[in-house]
Amino acid sequence: MVDRKERGEGEVPAPPWRRSRKPAQPRRQLSQDLIIDTGLRILDVEGLDALSMRRVAQELDTGPASLYAHVAGKEELLELIYDRVLSEIRLPARDPARWKEQLRAYALEVHRVLGAHADVARAALATIPTGEHSIRAGEFLFGLLVEAGMAPREAAVAMDRLSLYIVGDAYEASLHYARMRAAGMDDPEEYFESFVAQIAGYYRAIPPERFPYLVKHVDDLIADDGEQRFRYGLDLILDGIEARMPRDP
Amino acid sequence: MVDRKERGEGEVPAPPWRRSRKPAQPRRQLSQDLIIDTGLRILDVEGLDALSMRRVAQELDTGPASLYAHVAGKEELLELIYDRVLSEIRLPARDPARWKEQLRAYALEVHRVLGAHADVARAALATIPTGEHSIRAGEFLFGLLVEAGMAPREAAVAMDRLSLYIVGDAYEASLHYARMRAAGMDDPEEYFESFVAQIAGYYRAIPPERFPYLVKHVDDLIADDGEQRFRYGLDLILDGIEARMPRDP
DNA sequence: CGTGTTGGACGAACGTTGTTCGTTACGAAC
DNA sequence: GTTCGTAACGAACAACGTTCGTCCAACACG
Numbered sequence: 001m002v003d004r005k006e007r008g009e010g011e012v013p014a015p016p017w018r019r020s021r022k023p024a025q026p027r028r029q030l031s032q033d034l035i036i037d038t039g040l041r042i043l044d045v046e047g048l049d050a051l052s053m054r055r056v057a058q059e060l061d062t063g064p065a066s067l068y069a070h071v072a073g074k075e076e077l078l079e080l081i082y083d084r085v086l087s088e089i090r091l092p093a094r095d096p097a098r099w100k101e102q103l104r105a106y107a108l109e110v111h112r113v114l115g116a117h118a119d120v121a122r123a124a125l126a127t128i129p130t131g132e133h134s135i136r137a138g139e140f141l142f143g144l145l146v147e148a149g150m151a152p153r154e155a156a157v158a159m160d161r162l163s164l165y166i167v168g169d170a171y172e173a174s175l176h177y178a179r180m181r182a183a184g185m186d187d188p189e190e191y192f193e194s195f196v197a198q199i200a201g202y203y204r205a206i207p208p209e210r211f212p213y214l215v216k217h218v219d220d221l222i223a224d225d226g227e228q229r230f231r232y233g234l235d236l237i238l239d240g241i242e243a244r245m246p247r248d249p
Numbered sequence: 250m251v252d253r254k255e256r257g258e259g260e261v262p263a264p265p266w267r268r269s270r271k272p273a274q275p276r277r278q279l280s281q282d283l284i285i286d287t288g289l290r291i292l293d294v295e296g297l298d299a300l301s302m303r304r305v306a307q308e309l310d311t312g313p314a315s316l317y318a319h320v321a322g323k324e325e326l327l328e329l330i331y332d333r334v335l336s337e338i339r340l341p342a343r344d345p346a347r348w349k350e351q352l353r354a355y356a357l358e359v360h361r362v363l364g365a366h367a368d369v370a371r372a373a374l375a376t377i378p379t380g381e382h383s384i385r386a387g388e389f390l391f392g393l394l395v396e397a398g399m400a401p402r403e404a405a406v407a408m409d410r411l412s413l414y415i416v417g418d419a420y421e422a423s424l425h426y427a428r429m430r431a432a433g434m435d436d437p438e439e440y441f442e443s444f445v446a447q448i449a450g451y452y453r454a455i456p457p458e459r460f461p462y463l464v465k466h467v468d469d470l471i472a473d474d475g476e477q478r479f480r481y482g483l484d485l486i487l488d489g490i491e492a493r494m495p496r497d498p
Numbered sequence: 499c500g501t502g503t504t505g506g507a508c509g510a511a512c513g514t515t516g517t518t519c520g521t522t523a524c525g526a527a528c
Numbered sequence: 529g530t531t532c533g534t535a536a537c538g539a540a541c542a543a544c545g546t547t548c549g550t551c552c553a554a555c556a557c558g
Contacts, residue, residue, distance in 0.1 A: 030507080053545060064545075066507050074545065125374075125417075126424060130451060135460055142470075143462040152462075153469040154481075161482035168374075168417030175375060202379060211384055213392040213401075220402040221391075232403075233410035239492055240485030279535080302516060313516080315536050323516065 030060065032070040036080050040117065043081060047181050048119035048174075053077075078123040083131025085120045088113045091140050099148035099245075100238055106141065107166050107234050114170035118177040121170035138163075149246050158241055165237060169230050176226075196222045279309065281319040285329050289366065292330060296430050297368035297423075302326075327372040332380025334369045337362045340389050348397035348494075349487055355390065356415055356483050363419035367426040370419035387412075398495050407490055414486060418479050425475075445471045 038059050043051050053074055057064040071077045089109050095102060114121045129138070138159065145155035180191040200218050208215040224232070287308050292300050302323055306313040320326045338358050344351060363370045378387070387408065394404035429440040449467050457464040473481070 052543080054543080063508050063510090065509080065547075068546075069506050125420060128448075135455060135463065139460040139463050142466070146462055146466075152466040153472050156466070156470045157473055157478050157481045158485075160478055161485060164417055164421060164482070165414065168413055168420070171374060171417075172413060199377075206384060211388040213395055214384065214388050217391070217395075217401040217405065221405045223402050224406055229406050229409055232406045233413070233486075236407075236410060236486050236489030236493075237482075239489045240487075243488055243492075244485075301514085303514085312537055312539090314518080314538075317517075318535050 030062070030066060030070055032080070034060070035067055035070055035077065036084055039077055040081050040084060040120075043119050043123075044117055047178055048122050049178060049181075051119075075127075079127045079131065082120055082124050082127055083129075083133050085113060085117050086131065086133035086137060088116070089133070089137060091137070094140065094144050094147060096144065096147035096149075099144050100242060102144060103141075103162070103238060103241070104234065106137075106144075107162065108231075110137065110166050111170060111230060114167070115173060119174050121167060121174040122178070124167050125171050145241075150241075150244070154244065158244075162237060162241075165233060169226075169233070173226055192225065279311070279315060279319055281329070283309070284316055284319055284326065285333055288326055288330050289333060289369075292368050292372075293366055296427055297371050298427060298430075300368075324376075328376045328380065331369055331373050331376055332378075332382050334362060334366050335380065335382035335386060337365070338382070338386060340386070343389065343393050343396060345393065345396035345398075348393050349491060351393060352390075352411070352487060352490070353483065355386075355393075356411065357480075359386070359415050360419060360479060363416070364422060368423050370416060370423040371427065373416050374420045394490075399490075399493070403493065407493075411486060411490075414482060418475075418482070422475055441474065 035056060039051060039056050042055055042059065046055075053064045053067055056077075057067055060066075067077075071080070091109075092102065092105070114124070129135070141159045141162070142152075142155055145158055146152055150158065176191070176195070177188075179195075180188065183191065183194075185191045185194075200222055203214055203218045203221065206215060214221065284305060287305050288300060291304055291308065295304075302313045302316055305326075306316055309315075316326075320329070340358075341351065341354070363373070378384070390408045390411070391401075391404055394407055395401055399407065425440070425444070426437075428444075429437065432440065432443075434440045434443075449471055452463055452467045452470065455464060463470065
């Protein structure tokens with residue numbers, strides 16, 4: 001952040017015949033890790049919409065073409081960033097006797113990590129998870145269900161559905177985050193207030209004779225925030241899984 | 250599709266001083282409906298990635314600027330297309346006594362419609378539903394839950410979660426559809442085969458000592474197709490809702 | 499120590515994209 | 529018959545992902 005591109009300001013231009021030898025710049029050394037880090041930082045600070053190859057290159061004081069030696073393209077970069085984020089999730093030792101509790105904790109943990117890097121979920125749903133840390137999470141989830149007594153084939157689907165729910169919810173949340181940024185706001189609470197007010201106003205304006213239930217219960221529609229909704233749906237799914245577990249009291 | 254732009258081929262160019270009067274073209278009349286229809290057709294045939302303002306304009310024999318008189322921008326156009334698709338869902342008369350059955354049928358119906366316009370779900374998750382038909386669906390869902398005896402505030406969250414699940418699954422499916430198209434395939438079955446084989450091969454190649462469960466049960470991981478997975482997760486949620494319904498046998 | 503070779507860095511450019519500006523010309527209202 | 533609002537439109541802008549060809553620094557080898 002200290003030696004940004006500043007040429008063209010306060011400098012005497014070099015004579016054109018001097019074939020522009022770079023004076024003492026010992027040629028930056030890029031690396032995939034450096035590119036991923038930079039991309040993740042941009043994504044955290046400025047959001048997914050601001051994350052472009054050019055933006056990453058600019059942060060690294062180079063041109064966009066330089067990145068392609070380390071990264072196949074934007075899609076791969078997003079997958080790599082996503083997997084780096086997943087590396088932050090902490091997994092406990094599996095304890096099949098407490099499978100439901102652990103499943104719940106796992107979901108909340110993943111949800112927390114995805115929420116911490118607000119916009120990454122918006123890229124996550126678009127990638128097929130084949131990264132190191134993604135598999136690590138899958139092994140935990142799948143192993144826990146199987147050890148708890150679920151048939152492997154059913155456990156596979158249950159894992160898939162639970163993951164979809166977690167990422168889907170995080171995706172939706174990150175959309176709101178993007179909207180907040182687009183509106184120029186910084187405080188999530190302030191945005192939530194205005195968003196809720198906007199929705200409420202809209203629902204109050206629709207014809208009550210056609211949509212009586214929605215209009216009558218507007219306040220209930222906007223009562224719970226994102227975290228409460230996520231937990232409710234999570235328990236819905238977990239209870240459903242529990243009902244399918246063999247020999248359960 | 251018959252009178253496409255063909256000037257510049259086989260025609261003597263008009264003298265430059267003739268200020269290019271359009272000869273007999275009675276000025277196309279655009280409309281929002283026409284634009285939505287065109288957009289939906291492109292989305293169905295060529296996918297979301299091919300749907301650009303320029304592409305729509307081209308299909309209408311005009312320039313992209315002409316669209317902005319009827320549509321605020323691409324985002325609004327996508328919302329309008331999405332709501333038009335939602336207009337295809339058929340809703341029965343509500344029967345609270347059979348709420349679970351109807352909820353299930355509703356979910357399958359929405360899923361079917363979203364699947365019929367393969368790529369629309371990829372745009373759906375990105376929009377906040379405020380269209381006519383979206384509200385209509387919401388009223389059905391919400392009313393059904395409340396009439397079945399659920400407290401309105403809880404019904405609001407349950408509706409939200411169920412909707413998220415449906416759209417989220419359709420979104421994931423449409424991603425695969427896009428991948429299929431990108432791979433140049435046409436047959437979904439063929440794509441499914443190759444995709445499954447690819448995933449299986451990948452999972453078989455990861456170190457078994459670190460991920461024993463995943464490696465051992467590769468075949469189970471890829472056993473069920475998208476429709477079966479959707480139904481399993483749906484029943485998971487519906488059972489969870491049932492458990493929360495008051496005074497249920 | 500000299501010489502080849504290789505792979506990363508990079509400037510420039512291509513083909514798209516969404517959107518805006520300023521102008522034109524039609525159709526309806528007076 | 530004139531006026532006037534507004535839809536249509538051509539051109540352009542800024543930004544995007546990606547590719548091509550060139551150039552140089554560092555390594556391997558004799």
